[in-house]
Amino acid sequence: MSVVILAIESSCDDTSASILVDGKILSNCVATQDMHKKYGGVVPEVASRAHQVNIVPVVDTAIQQAGLSRKDLSAIAFTRGPGLLGSLLVGVSFAKALALSLKIPMVEVNHMQAHVLAHFIDEPKPSFPFLCLTVSGGHTQIVLIKDYLEMEVLGQTIDDAAGEAFDKTGKLLGLEYPAGPIIDRLARLGTPKYDFPEPKIKELDFSFSGLKTSILYFLKKQLKQDPNFIEDNLNDICASVQNRIVSILMGKLKKASDQTGIKEIAIAGGVSANSALRNALKSDGERHGWNTYIPQFQYCTDNAAMIAITGYHKFLKGEFVGQEITPMARYAM
Ligand code: KG4
Ligand code: ZN
Numbered sequence: 001m002s003v004v005i006l007a008i009e010s011s012c013d014d015t016s017a018s019i020l021v022d023g024k025i026l027s028n029c030v031a032t033q034d035m036h037k038k039y040g041g042v043v044p045e046v047a048s049r050a051h052q053v054n055i056v057p058v059v060d061t062a063i064q065q066a067g068l069s070r071k072d073l074s075a076i077a078f079t080r081g082p083g084l085l086g087s088l089l090v091g092v093s094f095a096k097a098l099a100l101s102l103k104i105p106m107v108e109v110n111h112m113q114a115h116v117l118a119h120f121i122d123e124p125k126p127s128f129p130f131l132c133l134t135v136s137g138g139h140t141q142i143v144l145i146k147d148y149l150e151m152e153v154l155g156q157t158i159d160d161a162a163g164e165a166f167d168k169t170g171k172l173l174g175l176e177y178p179a180g181p182i183i184d185r186l187a188r189l190g191t192p193k194y195d196f197p198e199p200k201i202k203e204l205d206f207s208f209s210g211l212k213t214s215i216l217y218f219l220k221k222q223l224k225q226d227p228n229f230i231e232d233n234l235n236d237i238c239a240s241v242q243n244r245i246v247s248i249l250m251g252k253l254k255k256a257s258d259q260t261g262i263k264e265i266a267i268a269g270g271v272s273a274n275s276a277l278r279n280a281l282k283s284d285g286e287r288h289g290w291n292t293y294i295p296q297f298q299y300c301t302d303n304a305a306m307i308a309i310t311g312y313h314k315f316l317k318g319e320f321v322g323q324e325i326t327p328m329a330r331y332a333m
Pocket of ligand 1 (some may be wrong): 031136138139162164166167178179181217269270271272
């Protein structure tokens with residue numbers, strides 16, 4: 001009999017549902033909440049209300065697109081955390097209610113583990129052990145993956161995440177939220193001619209708050225001399241900021257590879273959609289003899305397919321949870 005998993009992701013501002021059958025993704029439906037743009041960031045209360053509106057149609061669409069019906073489901077996987085508590089609560093409550101009514105088991109999933117396991121949706125798949133740089137709006141981690149569900153965080157940010165560095169820089173430049181994809185696009189038209197300092201952070205940890213401050217002071221100084229500085233040099237500023245963020249990330253990844261001797265290297269999370277980071281991974285990979293892995297675009301930013309593949313591996317191990325399960329805003333992997 002086939003294993004059919006419905007997965008639900010609602011940790012931040014995207015409501016997503018996916019259907020996986022015997023390890024293959026048949027549908028991955030994402031409803032993005034555009035209303036946060038005008039606030040310059042995700043408003044938690046607004047996000048959870050939008051999840052409530054979106055969750056039923058998103059789940060129904062995912063099931064329909066897979067050509068299945070609710071009675072075909074073997075189990076429901078859902079994101080338990082980390083994330084915004086109100087947002088997580090919608091997905092977890094929905095999963096519990098549906099599992100109860102269909103009398104099927106539930107699997108809880110750690111969102112950060114799922115970003116890593118997005119690499120097992122398509123070919124080529126990394127082999128164990130491998131290193132994954134997981135870079136999103138909330139997290140920046142270098143993870144050692146020994147097996148599907150056996151992971152160790154080797155280093156992480158001590159303040160802002162890489163995605164936040166993009167988004168907060170965008171705010172200083174007057175760009176819409178989320179600014180990461182906009183900076184990516186503008187940077188392609190510019191030259192990285194401004195030099196922002198590289199933070200000196202121990203071992204495999206990261207810090208991005210100093211970079212944000214140095215960009216702020218740089219802009220203040222330039223604007224004093226030329227009030228049009230940002231408009232006239234936007235592409236070059238974006239290219240310079242992106243260049244520094246990418247060099248920080250790639251520097252630590254190289255260090256992690258040197259320290260562990262591992263040459264299977266992956267990137268994951270929303271910021272792995274960044275074209276400069278993807279190019280840097282490819283070119284550094286060729287130079288250092290790494291096998292590199294980048295998920296398909298749609299599996300980089302938040303999606304339920306990654307929850308489905310993680311749920312599938314937990315399902316195979318019989319790791320089920322009961323109705324007493326609660327979401328966790330902070331959830332170490
Ligand atoms: O993984 P994700 O969708 O959500 C979280 O779990 O946080 O990541 C969202 C982050 C945002 O900070 C967004 O600006 C960033 O990923 N991002 C990018 C790009 N696409 C998304 N950053 C840089 N370049 C991109 N192309
Ligand atoms: Zn994420």
